Amino acid sequence: MGQLFYLKECSSTNDEISKFLLYGNSDFTALHTFNQTKGRGQYGNTWASTAGKNVAYTLAVKAQSSLLPDFIFNYYTAVVIRDFLANLTDNDVKIKWPNDIILRNKKIVGILIEKKKFNQDNYFIIGAGFNVLQDHFDEISHAGSLLTQTGQVYDLDDFVLNLHEYLCEKLKNIPSEKEIINQFNGNLFRKDEISVFEIEKERQNGIIRNADEKGELWIELERDGLKPFYHKEIKLLY
């Protein structure tokens, strides 16, 4: 198992992991906190978290131990985190393309994967924010926690230890690209269901069909027919 470090308080585990890579001698080095004060989300957004209730976890993986294209690495990470949570909660956990983790219609995990170089080595910096014990979210928010979605109270220390062990194990044995895409599609949120999308500020009904090997999502649209989309070209309203 890779090394797992803990900070009582931390600005952003994705930023502070660099200090720990100086001491680490493993291909997998992780940092976690239950009090992240300056969490970063995708596209420059902030990631807010209630102190003592949620988990901010970052795993740095030496890039040489993975030769996958970035988006496939992203998909695989989402698949592994989904599987971990599905096993833990015994629930049907889904992946909202490209990598949000959804439980009973609410986002319970946000993932931010960055690529950085430290000491001549390239790393995938996998940052994941898990809403575990938070019991209140904005009414209009799409966010929820393991507690709000399952009613279960999880021990945060056990949660992180088990997560870390599971992730390292799965990242040591990465399946083929084809297998990753199959697993990803098998767990895609709202696949083969009618949904509403926003495309260039217009709404349209459509059905998510599948993610492909180029990183695109294929959607069958009511007006435009079957079309591929890259991230941010389309918004799923749910």
Ligand SMILES: O=C(O)CCCC[C@@H]1SC[C@@H]2NC(=O)N[C@@H]21
């Ligand atoms: O926008 C998203 O959905 C991604 C959120 C990622 C948040 C996690 S929490 C641990 C790690 N540290 C950060 O600052 N961000 C990621």
